[in-house]
Amino acid sequence: MPETTYLEAIREAMYEEMDRDPAVVLLGEDVGVYGGAFKASEGLLARFGWERVIDTPISESAIVGAAIGMGYAALRPIAEMQFIDFIACAFEIITNYAAKSHYLWGAPVPMVLRGPCGGGVHGGPFHSGNPEMHFVHTPGLKVVCPATPRDAKGLLKSAIRDNNPVLFFEHKFLYRRVKEEIPAGDFTVPIGKAEVRREGKDLTIVSYAAMLHASLEAAADLAKEGIAPEVVDLRTLMPLDTETILNSVRKTNKLLVVHEDTRTGGIAGEIAAVVMERAFDELDAPVRRVTSLDTPVPYAPELEEFFRPNAAKVAAAARELARY
Amino acid sequence: MASALTREQHLELYYYMRLNRELEAQMARLFRQNKILGGLYSSLGQEAISVGTAYALGPGDWIAPMIRNIGALLVRGVKPREVLTQHMARYTSPTRGRDTTSHMADLKRRHIVAPTSVLGDLIPVMAGIALAGRYLGQKIVTMTWIGDGGSSTGVFHEGLNFAAVQKAPFVLIVENNQWAYSTPVEKQAALTNFADRAKAYGIRSEIVDGNDVVAVVRTARDAAEHARSGRGPVLIEAKTLRMQGHAQHDAAEYVPRATLEEWKRRDPLDRFEKLLTEKKLWDAKTKKEIDDRIANEIRADVEFAENSPPPPLESAAVGVYCEGCHTVEADWQRPKEEVMPPRSSVKAEWRFPAASPNGAKPPAAKRETPKAKSEKKPARAAARVKAGR
Numbered sequence: 001m002p003e004t005t006y007l008e009a010i011r012e013a014m015y016e017e018m019d020r021d022p023a024v025v026l027l028g029e030d031v032g033v034y035g036g037a038f039k040a041s042e043g044l045l046a047r048f049g050w051e052r053v054i055d056t057p058i059s060e061s062a063i064v065g066a067a068i069g070m071g072y073a074a075l076r077p078i079a080e081m082q083f084i085d086f087i088a089c090a091f092e093i094i095t096n097y098a099a100k101s102h103y104l105w106g107a108p109v110p111m112v113l114r115g116p117c118g119g120g121v122h123g124g125p126f127h128s129g130n131p132e133m134h135f136v137h138t139p140g141l142k143v144v145c146p147a148t149p150r151d152a153k154g155l156l157k158s159a160i161r162d163n164n165p166v167l168f169f170e171h172k173f174l175y176r177r178v179k180e181e182i183p184a185g186d187f188t189v190p191i192g193k194a195e196v197r198r199e200g201k202d203l204t205i206v207s208y209a210a211m212l213h214a215s216l217e218a219a220a221d222l223a224k225e226g227i228a229p230e231v232v233d234l235r236t237l238m239p240l241d242t243e244t245i246l247n248s249v250r251k252t253n254k255l256l257v258v259h260e261d262t263r264t265g266g267i268a269g270e271i272a273a274v275v276m277e278r279a280f281d282e283l284d285a286p287v288r289r290v291t292s293l294d295t296p297v298p299y300a301p302e303l304e305e306f307f308r309p310n311a312a313k314v315a316a317a318a319r320e321l322a323r324y
Numbered sequence: 325m326a327s328a329l330t331r332e333q334h335l336e337l338y339y340y341m342r343l344n345r346e347l348e349a350q351m352a353r354l355f356r357q358n359k360i361l362g363g364l365y366s367s368l369g370q371e372a373i374s375v376g377t378a379y380a381l382g383p384g385d386w387i388a389p390m391i392r393n394i395g396a397l398l399v400r401g402v403k404p405r406e407v408l409t410q411h412m413a414r415y416t417s418p419t420r421g422r423d424t425t426s427h428m429a430d431l432k433r434r435h436i437v438a439p440t441s442v443l444g445d446l447i448p449v450m451a452g453i454a455l456a457g458r459y460l461g462q463k464i465v466t467m468t469w470i471g472d473g474g475s476s477t478g479v480f481h482e483g484l485n486f487a488a489v490q491k492a493p494f495v496l497i498v499e500n501n502q503w504a505y506s507t508p509v510e511k512q513a514a515l516t517n518f519a520d521r522a523k524a525y526g527i528r529s530e531i532v533d534g535n536d537v538v539a540v541v542r543t544a545r546d547a548a549e550h551a552r553s554g555r556g557p558v559l560i561e562a563k564t565l566r567m568q569g570h571a572q573h574d575a576a577e578y579v580p581r582a583t584l585e586e587w588k589r590r591d592p593l594d595r596f597e598k599l600l601t602e603k604k605l606w607d608a609k610t611k612k613e614i615d616d617r618i619a620n621e622i623r624a625d626v627e628f629a630e631n632s633p634p635p636p637l638e639s640a641a642v643g644v645y646c647e648g649c650h651t652v653e654a655d656w657q658r659p660k661e662e663v664m665p666p667r668s669s670v671k672a673e674w675r676f677p678a679a680s681p682n683g684a685k686p687p688a689a690k691r692e693t694p695k696a697k698s699e700k701k702p703a704r705a706a707a708r709v710k711a712g713r
Contacts, residue, residue, distance in 0.1 A: 022660045049668035059482035062448040069452020074654035105429035105438040108646040163646040
């Protein structure tokens with residue numbers, strides 16, 4: 001069976017869901033004729049037509065607002081943010097309107113907001129952001145951050161079928177760099193379930209998206225030194241699968257959280273707090289974090305490499321933690 | 325042009341406008357008794373706009389009211405008890421005590437979308453419903469309201485521009501009540517008429533006397549017909565004056581007394597009552613019957629609200645997400661096959677009628693030199709089209 005890239009998996013998920021359910025529509029900037037800035041929606045207009053694949057003005061608030069309205073009318077819209085950095089333009093309508101709709105008014109908003117996030121491709125400070133925590137901190141939204149083609153496809157399908165607003169962060173570094181064989185036919189991956197990617201006993205590394213791959217690379221290197229890390233892929237940040245994290249910490253007694261998001265207010269802080277509250281007595285060492293710096297994403301390749309975590313930085317922190 | 329209103333419709337309009345006014349007067353009393361908390365916003369003097377515009381819609385159409393559009397909710401079938409329990413934060417309220425004022429929704433039955441206190445969001449939301457309605461073959465119109473102040477927001481522009489580009493069946497009512505909290509309209513926009521904003525989006529606009537309910541109904545019906553027929557959104561500017569402060573706490577001393585006096589003489593209910601009498605559409609007995617009915621309704625619903633319990637504490641912690649409590653099922657009014665392959669499939673390339681996507685041409689050259697006689701206009705035009713392709 002041929003391998004599927006992360007980007008192809010996302011395209012396949014949209015294609016199959018639009019084929020399955022005429023209520024699924026796509027809107028965003030350059031998603032139609034051009035097929036999206038990263039070609040995620042290539043071929044969808046030709047197959048599904050102008051009514052279902054809608055090129056919009058450069059108006060993120062209007063794109064999200066219209067998607068909310070379509071969801072109210074019981075469609076299942078997918079709205080693309082050309083780069084996830086631009087989601088900041090629609091922050092108000094996402095956090096004040098979509099997120100509160102079900103709790104306040106009993107009005108569900110089935111809607112997926114998806115777009116490319118993350119650095120490592122020298123996109124500069126406005127095309128490399130990781131703004132997931134703004135939305136994790138907003139009750140009413142679900143936040144999904146897949147790391148593999150299989151998860152990207154299965155989670156996007158789950159997101160489209162969900163009755164809530166789901167923010168789907170696609171790591172652009174992974175678009176064409178990771179590929180794997182994925183199951184044929186219709187399958188979904190449940191939102192809110194983490195997965196143990198590598199079994200180990202000496203410490204737990206929790207990560208997601210592109211940093212999962214850096215963590216796995218570090219774990220492979222550490223194994224040669226006789227250190228056996230367990231690697232947990234969060235896959236979903238909200239709702240957070242605390243049970244899988246706690247089960248792993250109870251086994252290894254040490255925790256390292258790795259993310260590309262900046263340090264202060266990143267998910268690592270929340271995970272550390274949960275572990276303190278519920279598994280403090282299980283810990284044999286302080287919880288550690290490897291994250292990006294608390295700065296905007298710098299442009300120069302040397303600076304960006306210094307800014308972001310990588311396998312070497314993860315391995316160094318894990319080594320120290322293992323020795324503690 | 326929409327057809328004339330019948331006697332029954334005139335009386336119905338009076339009922340809703342009077343109910344709107346009396347309900348708000350009752351809520352002001354409850355506010356002073358500390359039974360309504362937070363902010364209480366008055367639509368005194370603006371009832372003809374809320375009632376008249378909503379009255380122009382059909383049962384399948386959608387509305388999203390703003391805070392001064394209690395009248396639109398009443399027309400849509402919302403009962404005084406729903407408004408009262410909502411303001412009094414009771415468990416029997418449409419939001420079970422979770423939200424206040426007109427912030428309530430009923431998507432499935434009455435097609436009502438809730439507003440938030442952030443102005444402008446409803447424009448793209450209602451544009452989205454309008455597009456979904458067209459996609460589903462429903463032939464609906466969507467409507468929302470915004471003030472002179474709200475028209476200064478970024479999402480107003482984004483939403484209306486998007487609706488215009490998509491020719492969404494959408495009607496926007498700009499209630500120009502001349503004051504946004506304490507800021508006069510002159511400091512909101514350098515425009516005399518907010519209807520002029522429509523020109524920027526290439527859509528139709530109308531200006532109506534917002535204190536003349538018959539004119540409001542007629543204008544809104546025409547606009548709804550225009551939008552429903554696929555000719556794009558309509559912006560209606562309804563001119564009026566906010567007769568009270570921003571909310572109950574605000575004495576609005578910044579509004580000139582003379583202006584208030586002038587607009588008091590244009591009170592929409594006084595004017596409409598005079599019209600009903602002049603046209604002999606009612607008599608004192610009919611008026612008393614309607615007024616008594618309203619008083620009884622409000623009395624019963626205040627009692628209901630006052631006897632309603634507050635929400636139980638544990639109810640605060642649930643319901644953030646839909647976990648299967650709602651079904652999401654579109655109301656298809658056209659064959660689904662039309663939007664599925666192979667019928668949905670198209671050639672994915674832009675098609676333009678002219679050389680430039682929107683027909684734009686460079687401005688005509690100034691006539692500085694006389695044209696040479698040998699130049700042939702048709703040949704030049706043909707060359708331009710060819711170059712553009």
